[in-house]
Amino acid sequence: MTPAIEVRDLRKTYGSGDTAVHALRGLDLTVDRGEYLAIMGASGSGKSTLLNVLGCLDVPTSGRYLLDGIDTAEFGEAQLGLLRNRKIGFVFQSFNLIPRTTALANVELPLVYAGVRRAERRLRANAALRLVGLAERAHHRPNELSGGQQQRVAIARALVTGPAIVLADEPTGNLDTRSSQEVMGILDRLHASGRTVVLITHEDDVAAHANRVVRVVDGRIVENRFTGVLA
Amino acid sequence: MRFTEVLAFAVRGVTANKLRSALTTLGILIGVASVILLIAVGNGASVSVQQSIAGLGTNVLTISPQRAQAGSSARPLTVDDATALADPVEAPAVKSASPVVSTSATAAHADVSHSVSQFLGTDPAYFETTNSAVAQGSPFSADDVAQGRKVVVIGATVATELFPGAAPVGQTILVNNIPFTVVGVLASKGSSGLQDADDTAVAPLSTVRNALTGYGSLSQIVVQATGPDALTAAQAQVTTILDGRHGIGFGGTADYRVLSQEQLLTARTATTDTFTVLLAAVAAISLLVGGIGVTNIMLVTVTERIREIGIRKAVGARRSSILGQFLLEATMLSLFGGALGVAAAFIGAQFTIAGITPVIVPSSVLLAFAVSALIGLFFGSYPAGRAARLRPIEALRHE
Numbered sequence: 009m010t011p012a013i014e015v016r017d018l019r020k021t022y023g024s025g026d027t028a029v030h031a032l033r034g035l036d037l038t039v040d041r042g043e044y045l046a047i048m049g050a051s052g053s054g055k056s057t058l059l060n061v062l063g064c065l066d067v068p069t070s071g072r073y074l075l076d077g078i079d080t081a082e083f084g085e086a087q088l089g090l091l092r093n094r095k096i097g098f099v100f101q102s103f104n105l106i107p108r109t110t111a112l113a114n115v116e117l118p119l120v121y122a123g124v125r126r127a128e129r130r131l132r133a134n135a136a137l138r139l140v141g142l143a144e145r146a147h148h149r150p151n152e153l154s155g156g157q158q159q160r161v162a163i164a165r166a167l168v169t170g171p172a173i174v175l176a177d178e179p180t181g182n183l184d185t186r187s188s189q190e191v192m193g194i195l196d197r198l199h200a201s202g203r204t205v206v207l208i209t210h211e212d213d214v215a216a217h218a219n220r221v222v223r224v225v226d227g228r229i230v231e232n233r234f235t236g237v238l239a
Numbered sequence: 240m241r242f243t244e245v246l247a248f249a250v251r252g253v254t255a256n257k258l259r260s261a262l263t264t265l266g267i268l269i270g271v272a273s274v275i276l277l278i279a280v281g282n283g284a285s286v287s288v289q290q291s292i293a294g295l296g297t298n299v300l301t302i303s304p305q306r307a308q309a310g311s312s313a314r315p316l317t318v319d320d321a322t323a324l325a326d327p328v329e330a331p332a333v334k335s336a337s338p339v340v341s342t343s344a345t346a347a348h349a350d351v352s353h354s355v356s357q358f359l360g361t362d363p364a365y366f367e368t369t370n371s372a373v374a375q376g377s378p379f380s381a382d383d384v385a386q387g388r389k390v391v392v393i394g395a396t397v398a399t400e401l402f403p404g405a406a407p408v409g410q411t412i413l414v415n416n417i418p419f420t421v422v423g424v425l426a427s428k429g430s431s432g433l434q435d436a437d438d439t440a441v442a443p444l445s446t447v448r449n450a451l452t453g454y455g456s457l458s459q460i461v462v463q464a465t466g467p468d469a470l471t472a473a474q475a476q477v478t479t480i481l482d483g484r485h486g487i488g489f490g491g492t493a494d495y496r497v498l499s500q501e502q503l504l505t506a507r508t509a510t511t512d513t514f515t516v517l518l519a520a521v522a523a524i525s526l527l528v529g530g531i532g533v534t535n536i537m538l539v540t541v542t543e544r545i546r547e548i549g550i551r552k553a554v555g556a557r558r559s560s561i562l563g564q565f566l567l568e569a570t571m572l573s574l575f576g577g578a579l580g581v582a583a584a585f586i587g588a589q590f591t592i593a594g595i596t597p598v599i600v601p602s603s604v605l606l607a608f609a610v611s612a613l614i615g616l617f618f619g620s621y622p623a624g625r626a627a628r629l630r631p632i633e634a635l636r637h638e
């Protein structure tokens with residue numbers, strides 16, 4: 009079976025000349041379907057850079073990125089948009105909800121761009137909000153929600169199109185213990201329902217939810233550790 | 240993605256920051272309204288000039304002296320010239336020829352004084368020739384001219400200034416300290432926009448020359464043709480007689496000028512046209528400034544929302560739907576502002592501005608509206624297009 013994600017000799021350089029920053033220096037990684045992977049590593053080691061490439065939000069300087077066995081370099085802007093919309097759900101550390109817009113409208117957003125009709129959109133967005141336990145907050149705006157609630161709205165938005173892969177960059181980074189547990193509970197359930205989940209974290213107890221932990225040092229993977237619960 | 244969805248996003252975008260949208264709208268409103276209104280004022284001025292000249296009568300020629308060319312001396316227009324023009328044998332197409340001198344003078348009654356901008360000395364035929372009806376009293380007579388009596392017919396403005404609420408006929412006024420008896424009041428001709436046609440007084444030629452102007456050249460000779468059809472013939476006869484009297488040979492440069500009412504109209508309209516062009520230029524500048532304001536706000540709007548653009552792209556928005564959303568926002572703002580501007584201009588045109596009743600030019604409405612819409616579209620699309628081309632992560636990282 010082709011892996012969900014496969015990257016080979018991935019390099020990403022910001023800037024050029026003397027001031028060039030080599031964020032990724034020939035990184036290899038394979039993530040199987042249905043895997044639950046945690047990426048750890050020191051600050052500035054290149055974790056976010058890697059995840060942005062995996063989420064098709066950024067393009068690598070060189071190297072190959074195969075998504076479901078297909079090289080993403082072959083995709084044009086419209087197809088990349090389609091991938092981000094249907095195949096990948098991305099959860100940001102800083103939530104990235106659209107301000108002055110209700111939780112429901114934020115969750116509906118990917119469905120609008122997917123061309124789903126209004127009535128069905130409502131249904132699915134409400135279901136996603138129910139899944140993250142925020143059904144009664146559907147009509148609140150981001151500035152009326154706590155950090156934990158905003159992150160759960162962001163997760164609802166990431167999963168509403170039913171993507172096969174969910175990527176989360178420090179989803180609990182800005183949250184307290186209780187909110188973190190709620191968020192991790194949702195990610196656990198997504199994994200249990202068969203999705204591939206990749207998350208970045210600095211916390212060991214968050215990483216403990218995953219089947220496998222990789223450690224990034226200076227833009228390369230140096231440690232590949234399988235935890236007790238194997239998928 | 241359907242158009243209605245993009246439209247819904249655009250509506251939400253416009254209503255999300257109401258103050259900013261209102262200010263953008265206001266900028267366009269002012270630009271559009273001032274263009275339409277200023278052009279309407281210019282147009283109003285030229286319309287009223289046309290009306291006032293039309294009020295002169297249809298078969299009138301005006302002869303005025305002209306400066307001589309170098310090397311030849313100019314002869315003044317004289318009363319004898321006027322008499323010669325009225326000769327029924329030499330000039331059968333001429334019904335009458337009134338010599339006119341014109342000056343400005345200060346008229347006073349009791350303790351009120353008023354400066355009359357056109358104090359004319361002429362003969363009784365002048366009233367008929369220039370369509371100047373006498374509303375109260377009567378015009379002076381040929382005998383008054385012959386005797387040099389100090390009588391005067393005053394314009395409506397002079398009458399209301401000197402005799403507020405009283406009947407002027409029979410009263411005495413002091414013109415540059417010389418007493419004149421008011422024998423009549425002219426019917427109002429209204430303002431011609433640039434000058435008040437009622438701020439005038441008419442007295443016998445002999446009296447005015449004797450008391451006020453002296454015996455120099457006439458200011459004008461006003462000739463009435465026997466009918467509208469005789470105007471061309473009258474013009475030819477007048478030219479022949481005056482050329483003979485002033486010794487102007489074939490091909491020589493005349494020291495006088497004959498203008499028909501139509502030619503006068505063209506000359507005066509040209510002046511007000513310049514005025515209109517000037518106003519239009521000022522208006523165009525204000526539209527441009529309004530446009531720059533819109534551009535500025537669109538730039539700020541887009542820059543401020545680059546993160547939002549990043550979020551939309553991250554969840555799968557196409558470049559085209561993002562561009563469409565911002566274009567629609569800009570279009571809605573400029574169309575709304577433009578429509579309000581047109582409404583404001585129509586309301587403003589109901590009022591008299593600087594003594595001129597504005598007359599709206601339909602094409603200026605179209606022009607102002609189209610320009611404002613284009614400004615919004617063009618300057619809205621540029622920053623939005625740039626933002627839509629960014630990679631999602633670049634847009635999301637934007638500060």
Ligand SMILES: Nc1ncnc2c1ncn2[C@@H]1O[C@H](COP(=O)(O)OP(=O)(O)OP(=O)(O)O)[C@@H](O)[C@H]1O
Pocket residue numbers: 022023029030031049050051052053054055056057058636
């Ligand atoms: N847009 C950028 N321009 C220039 N350098 C960048 C840019 N983004 C990241 N970098 C650099 O690339 C390196 C890797 O950054 P990255 O954000 O991937 O780190 P990280 O592992 O996610 O760190 P953290 O745990 O603090 O989030 C850092 O040295 C960073 O300074």
Ligand SMILES: [Mg+2]
Pocket residue numbers: 055056057177
């Ligand atoms: Mg990071």
